[in-house]
Amino acid sequence: MNRTPGPVARIAADSRPVLVFTVVLTLAVALASFALSFASLRDAALWGRVPEALAFLVPVVIDASVLVYGLVALVLRDRGHSSAWAWTLMFGFTVVSIGANAAHAYDVGPELRTIVGVVLVALAPLSVLTSTHALASLVVADRPAIEPAPVAEVAVVEPEPVTVIEPAPVVEPEPVPVPEPLPAESPAPAAAPAAAPAPVARRPRLGRVRPITQDALDLPGLNLTAAEA
Numbered sequence: 001m002n003r004t005p006g007p008v009a010r011i012a013a014d015s016r017p018v019l020v021f022t023v024v025l026t027l028a029v030a031l032a033s034f035a036l037s038f039a040s041l042r043d044a045a046l047w048g049r050v051p052e053a054l055a056f057l058v059p060v061v062i063d064a065s066v067l068v069y070g071l072v073a074l075v076l077r078d079r080g081h082s083s084a085w086a087w088t089l090m091f092g093f094t095v096v097s098i099g100a101n102a103a104h105a106y107d108v109g110p111e112l113r114t115i116v117g118v119v120l121v122a123l124a125p126l127s128v129l130t131s132t133h134a135l136a137s138l139v140v141a142d143r144p145a146i147e148p149a150p151v152a153e154v155a156v157v158e159p160e161p162v163t164v165i166e167p168a169p170v171v172e173p174e175p176v177p178v179p180e181p182l183p184a185e186s187p188a189p190a191a192a193p194a195a196a197p198a199p200v201a202r203r204p205r206l207g208r209v210r211p212i213t214q215d216a217l218d219l220p221g222l223n224l225t226a227a228e229a
Contacts, residue, residue, distance in 0.1 A: 034063050037097055040104040041120065048117025058120050062100070065093045065127045072134040081137075089130050096123060 012018070041059035050058060073086035096119060103116045 030067070034059075037063055037101055040101040041097065044100045044104050044113075044116055045120055046117070047113040048119075048121040050117070050121060058124070061124050061127050062093055062097045062120065065123075065131065066090055066097065068131055068134060069093065072138060075138055086134065093123070093127070096120070 038059040041062055042055045045055040045058035069086045069090035073083040076083035100116055
């Protein structure tokens with residue numbers, strides 16, 4: 001009887017146990033590397049005239065800077081910012097640490113020892129500067145991006161076709177014949193004014209004839225009666 005093979009049990013690479021195990025091993029490697037590099041860098045610091053009581057600080061500056069810049073690069077990449085400068089510093093301090101450890105193990109001559117000691121001592125203030133910049137990049141929050149105000153869409157009105165009205169042709173008026181002037185007629189002689197009628201002599205209006213009486217004829221001093229006698 002044939003048995004159908006079942007699914008083979010495999011370890012999920014993206015599981016939590018694998019992640020925890022990787023972190024633990026990484027920390028163990030880092031501590032071991034730091035312990036081995038610590039002794040070499042401490043002895044190399046004496047080549048740069050560093051007091052023996054402070055020589056242990058040189059490996060702290062060099063190796064700790066490598067860890068700091070590595071973590072900063074990861075955070076910046078997760079935020080979507082440029083992390084090239086952090087990776088560059090991490091690579092630079094790693095090269096210096098490797099060179100100092102190699103020079104200490106090879107037991108180089110006095111001249112090269114002096115150069116290695118000077119480089120290790122000179123990196124101390126540079127590490128302070130770059131570490132401060134890295135800390136500011138992580139702690140100080142970015143300003144919120146100011147969204148531009150929405151621009152109202154402007155409706156594009158197409159111009160209406162303009163009808164060009166051609167002017168009507170100008171018709172010249174036909175010449176009107178001018179009538180010839182008639183000969184001027186001499187005015188008829190004016191009639192002589194009628195003679196004014198002669199004034200009619202008005203007859204004098206006679207008053208009523210009154211009979212003359214004796215009394216009217218009697219004038220003072222004149223006695224017509226005596227005269228008649």
